[in-house]
Amino acid sequence: MQLKITFAAFILCSHFGYSQYKYEREHRILKSQFPAEAISTITTYVPTFKRIKFYKETDSLKISYVAKLKKDKLWYGIEFDKESTLKNIEILIKPTDFPNDTYSNIVEYLNNTFYKYKIKKMKQQYPSSIDSLEKIFKNAFQNLILSTNNYELVVAGRKKKGYLDYEILFDADGNFKQIKTSLPTNYDHVLY
Template sequence: MKNNLIKIILAACLFSFQLGHSQYKNEREHRILKSQFPAAAIVNINENVSDFKRIKFYKETDSTIISYEAKLKKDKLWYGIEFDEEGTLEAIEILIKVTDIPNDTYDKITGYLNNNFAKYKIRKLKQQYPSNNEAVGETFKNAFQNLILPSNNYQVVIADKTDKGSIDYEILFDADGNFKKSKTSLPPNYDHVLY
């Protein structure tokens, strides 16, 4: 009887450990040439964005998913336009500051961070416009007008200090500051550096 109870407790602990770590995914981003970027995505950018500067193309590799991101500057703001492998728009992100987030939302975000991370530093804040079954042009219009909508998300990139070093996390919150998901980010790829 005691043996069965120990086995059940052990199985429950292993299951909860696996469930707790399943929300974290490793992601790596590296720069690519324009010719390596999906052609449909480039057409979408050219049709919906004008007068932008400094466009750069990136490929993001998650544990199972490959996506693409074009980063550009327009009207003194930095934008990241994310696409899937076929060139379908997934989301548009804007690099923002703390003052750009409503106070109640920011309080909920910092409350979550304080409860879940011992020593963290916020590296980036992004306002995200997901492409939710609406026309691509509508998503571009909302993002480039910098509208605050109930469908927006906030992405917080933090560095959490642990005993073994620092781990970067990308944490997604909804427009009200409620936690949605989290994933770890791998350090930048320095394969191009020769020693």
């Protein structure tokens, strides 16, 4: 009986520990390696942009594709899954772009979670599950602050075992949603 309880506790602990941390890696790819249907979606809804780059993102559970581009002095990331379905659109932002209460909640979470931390990137995220493609692109490229937005921070944080890079997702009010551990950047090959 003791063995069964120990085994069940081990399975539950390993399941919860695994679900909180997903190791993620992003590397640059050629346009020809990016899904053609996703490129077609981008050119349909974003006819003018500058400096587009293509990336493949892999983690322990999924593969996705990200197109990063510049439009109207803002940097956007448009993420698709393997089937070229839009997952979300992200915009790089600064602390002044957050609603005050949202940013305060995020900082409070970071202070309570890490001994020390450094915010590397901040993104405002428009999830795709809410509206039609046309409305999602319109909202994102007008940079609207909506109650359905998420905020994603890339943080170098120190816990008991040292520094790691984390991607932390918050809702529109700054409430914690999810955390992922990021692997270091892959420098196996460089595309110019």
